[in-house]
Amino acid sequence: xxxxxxxxxxxxxxxxxxxxxxxxxxxxxxxxxxxxxxxxxxxxxxxxxxxxxxxxxxxxxxxxxxxxxxxxxxxxxxxxxxxxxxxxxxxxxxxxxxxx
Numbered sequence: 001x002x003x004x005x006x007x008x009x010x011x012x013x014x015x016x017x018x019x020x021x022x023x024x025x026x027x028x029x030x031x032x033x034x035x036x037x038x039x040x041x042x043x044x045x046x047x048x049x050x051x052x053x054x055x056x057x058x059x060x061x062x063x064x065x066x067x068x069x070x071x072x073x074x075x076x077x078x079x080x081x082x083x084x085x086x087x088x089x090x091x092x093x094x095x096x097x098x099x100x
Contacts, residue, residue, distance in 0.1 A: 003095065005034070005072075006041040006051040008063060009079070026082060033084040038091075055091065070098075 007030065027042050034040045041047035044054070054069050057076035065071060072094045078086045 002037065002039045003053060004039040004041070004051045005053045005055055005091070006044050006047055007031075007055045008044050009042065009057070029082070030079075030084060034088065037088070055087070 007027075009027065031040045031042055039051075041051055044051075048067050048069075052069065054063075054065065054071045056063055056071050056073055057079055058073045063071075072091055074087050074090050078090075
């Protein structure tokens, strides 16, 4: 069974939203790239009850993890430059460490 992950690319800061400068097309490419190995969501608010892990860009505004899910922090610049393989290596490393 694939691990269920959610990329948190926008955060509700109360008065404003904080987002990464990633267009909709890039978000779909991100989802397509990771869907080979994981069950992927890009919508935390809609899918927080169905995911097991959160992928949060490190420089994003503070994020309240209502479900207390494990958070895998990834440098936000990897999202901006679309280094999906670099992001995947960080996620895979996290899961390898979790097993050991």
